[in-house]
Amino acid sequence: MLKVFLVEDSSPLRQRIIAMVESIEGVELGGVAEESQAALDGIKATHAEAVIVDLRLTGDSGLEVIAGIQRERLPVVTIVLTNYSDAAFRNACRSAGADFFFDKTTEYELARATIERLARARLTNANAI
Helix, strand or coil, rough: EEEEEEEEECCHHHHHHHHHHCCCCCCEEEEEEEHHHHHHHHHHHHHHCCEEEECCEEEEEEEHHHHHHCCCCCEEEEEEECCCCCCHHHHHHHHHCCCEEEEEECCCCHHHHHHHHHHHHHHHHHHCC
């Protein structure tokens, strides 16, 4: 199972993303947070393997989550899923260490397909051991 941690402060969007994550075979939702420090604590506590993070969070930014993941060298795949998707945001996330970047409005299904691909790869690697 691929354990995913979600960092999203909008309740309606959080529920939509949770439903999407829980519908993917081989994926388990490890936890949810609305701000960066709670996210970093949760990622470590749940041993998440992937993180879905929005850029705009309660009181801070998803960039702080990405920076914390890099600073603490947490072994997770970082997926940015946001409505703030212009080139400057994409470049900032890439520079901070994000592995994937998707627009919630136009690339939601691509984000889902990427998570499915990560889950299949995790399952294949687990079966190889």
